[in-house]
Amino acid sequence: xxxxxxxxxxxxxxxxxxxxxxxxxxxxxxxxxxxxxxxxxxxxxxxxxxxxxxxxxxxxxxxxxxxxxxxxxxxxxxxxxxxxxxxxxxxxxxxxxxxxxxxxxxxxxxxxxxxxxxxxxxxxxxxxxxxxxxxxxxxxxxxxxxxxxxxxxxxxxxxxxxxxxxxxxxxxxxxxxxxxxxxxxxxxxxxxxxxxxxxxxxxxxxxxxxxxxxxxxxxxxxxxxxxxxxxxxxxxxxxxxxxxxxxxxxxxxxxxxxxxxxxxxxxxxxxxxxxxxxxxxxxxxxxxxxxxxxxxxxxxxxxxxxxxxxxxxxxxxxxxxxxxxxxxxxxxxxxxxxxxxxxxxxxxxxxxxxxxxxxxxxxxxxxxxxxxxxxxxxxxxxxxxxxxxxxxxxxxxxxxxxxxxxxxxxxxxxxxxxxxxxxxxxxxxxxxxxxxxxxxxxxxxxxxxxxxx
Ligand code: GAP
Numbered sequence: 001x002x003x004x005x006x007x008x009x010x011x012x013x014x015x016x017x018x019x020x021x022x023x024x025x026x027x028x029x030x031x032x033x034x035x036x037x038x039x040x041x042x043x044x045x046x047x048x049x050x051x052x053x054x055x056x057x058x059x060x061x062x063x064x065x066x067x068x069x070x071x072x073x074x075x076x077x078x079x080x081x082x083x084x085x086x087x088x089x090x091x092x093x094x095x096x097x098x099x100x101x102x103x104x105x106x107x108x109x110x111x112x113x114x115x116x117x118x119x120x121x122x123x124x125x126x127x128x129x130x131x132x133x134x135x136x137x138x139x140x141x142x143x144x145x146x147x148x149x150x151x152x153x154x155x156x157x158x159x160x161x162x163x164x165x166x167x168x169x170x171x172x173x174x175x176x177x178x179x180x181x182x183x184x185x186x187x188x189x190x191x192x193x194x195x196x197x198x199x200x201x202x203x204x205x206x207x208x209x210x211x212x213x214x215x216x217x218x219x220x221x222x223x224x225x226x227x228x229x230x231x232x233x234x235x236x237x238x239x240x241x242x243x244x245x246x247x248x249x250x251x252x253x254x255x256x257x258x259x260x261x262x263x264x265x266x267x268x269x270x271x272x273x274x275x276x277x278x279x280x281x282x283x284x285x286x287x288x289x290x291x292x293x294x295x296x297x298x299x300x301x302x303x304x305x306x307x308x309x310x311x312x313x314x315x316x317x318x319x320x321x322x323x324x325x326x327x328x329x330x331x332x333x334x335x336x337x338x339x340x341x342x343x344x345x346x347x348x349x350x351x352x353x354x355x356x357x358x359x360x361x362x363x364x365x366x367x368x369x370x371x372x373x374x375x376x377x378x379x380x381x382x383x384x385x386x387x388x389x390x391x392x393x394x395x396x397x398x399x400x401x402x403x404x405x406x407x408x409x410x411x412x413x414x415x416x417x418x419x420x421x422x423x424x425x426x427x428x429x430x431x432x433x434x435x436x437x438x439x440x441x442x443x444x445x446x447x448x449x450x451x452x453x
Pocket of ligand 1: 147
C-alpha cells in the first residue's frame with residue numbers, strides 16, 4: 001500500500017481542482033463538498049462504469065432516476081422514520097454531541113469530560129417544507145437512500161418493461177443524512193451519492209444470489225483500480241444489521257484513516273416490497289402466497305411456472321460514489337523518486353477513470369503553425385476518445401507533463417516543429433514516461449488500442 005496520508009489527497013484534490021470544501025468563501029458547511037473541474041469528470045467516469053456494468057452489459061437490470069424529495073409515508077412504512085437513527089450522547093461540560101459508538105472510556109472526545117448523557121436516538125433524515133405554507137404538516141424528507149423509490153416504482157417498471165425473476169432495478173443519485181460527526185474528507189458526509197441495485201430474486205434463491213453479487217462487486221471494484229489486498233469483507237453481525245436486513249456483507253477498504261465500508265451488500269428479504277404493499281391495504285401477501293392463492297398484490301410478481309404471486313426477495317449491492325472516488329484516489333496516488341534526487345507525483349488511474357484522457361501540448365505557445373496543428377488534433381481526437389481531450393497551451397512541456405502525471409492523464413501528445421515537417425507527434429506515456437513518435441494519421445488508433453479498449 002502507498003504510504004501517504006489523507007492530507008496528501010486533500011491537498012492534491014484542492015490544488016488540482018478535484019474536490020473543494022462547499023461554500024468555502026462563507027466558512028463552509030460541515031459535511032459538504034463540491035467536485036471541481038477534474039473531480040466531476042472522475043466521478044462521472046466512475047458512475048458511467050457502474051451503469052455500464054449494471055445496465056449495458058446485462059439484460060436483466062433496468063435503470064431509474066427518481067425524485068429526491070420523498071413522501072413521508074414511504075419512509076414511515078419503510079421503517080426509516082422509526083429506526084433510521086444513531087444513538088447520541090451529549091457532553092454536559094462542553095455541550096458537544098457525539099455518536100455513542102464513537103465514545104471510548106465514557107469520555108467526551110472533545111474535552112475529555114466524563115459528564116455525558118445516556119445515549120438517545122437521533123433521526124438522520126433531513127426534512128423540508130413542501131408548498132407555500134410552513135405549517136409543519138406538509139413536509140417531505142430528503143431521501144436517506146435511493147432504494148425506496150426503486151421499491152415504490154416496482155410495479156411501474158415491471159408493467160412497462162416486463163421481466164421475470166431474477167431481475168434488477170438500478171439507480172444512481174444523491175442521498176442525504178444528517179450525520180452527527182461528518183469526517184474524513186468525503187468519506188462521511190451529509191450529502192452524497194449512491195449507486196444502488198435492487199436485485200429481485202425468488203425466495204429461497206436469495207442466499208446464493210447474495211454470494212454471487214458479493215463476488216461480482218469485488219471484481220468490479222478491482223476493475224476500477226482497487227487492489228484486492230486493500231479489500232476485506234465484513235459479515236455484519238446480527239446486532240449491527242439494519243432493520244430491513246437478514247444478512248449484510250460490507251466491502252471494507254483500507255482508507256488512509258483506517259479500514260471502513262466502501263459498499264454494503266444486503267439481503268433485504270421481502271421487507272420493503274412487503275411493507276409498501278401492506279400499506280396499500282392490499283391482501284395479506286405472505287398469507288396468500290403460503291396458501292398458494294392468487295393475490296392482487298401490487299408489489300409482487302407472478303411466477304410463470306406455478307402462476308403464484310410472489311413477493312420477491314431483494315439483494316442490494318449499495319455503493320457510495322464519494323467513498324469510491326476516495327478509495328480510487330488513494331489507490332492511484334504515488335510519489336516516485338527520479339534521477340537527480342527529484343520526485344514526481346503520479347495518479348496511476350485506469351484510463352477509463354482518468355478525468356482528462358489525453359493532453360495535447362504545443363511545444364511553443366506562440367508558434368502559429370504548432371498551435372493550429374494542436375487545435376486541429378485536439379478537436380479531431382475529441383471525436384474518438386471517450387472523454388475529455390485537453391489542449392494544454394502553457395508553453396512549458398516539463399510543467400505540463402508534471403501536471404498531467406499528477407492528475408492521472410494516461411498520455412500526453414506533444415506537437416513540435418517536426419510535426420509540421422513530417423506529420424508525426426510525440427506520445428508520452430504517464431506510467432513509463434516513454435516517448436514514441438507516432439504519425440498523425442495513426443494517433444487516434446494508437447491511443448484507442450493502448451489506452452481505451
Ligand atoms: N440502501 C442501503 C444503504 O443505504 P448504507 O450502508 O447505509 O446502506 C450504502 O449505505 C453506502 O452508501 C455505504 O456503503 C457508503 O458507501 C455510502 N454512504 C452511506 N452513508 C454515507 C455518508 N454519510 N457519506 C458518504 N457515503 C455514505
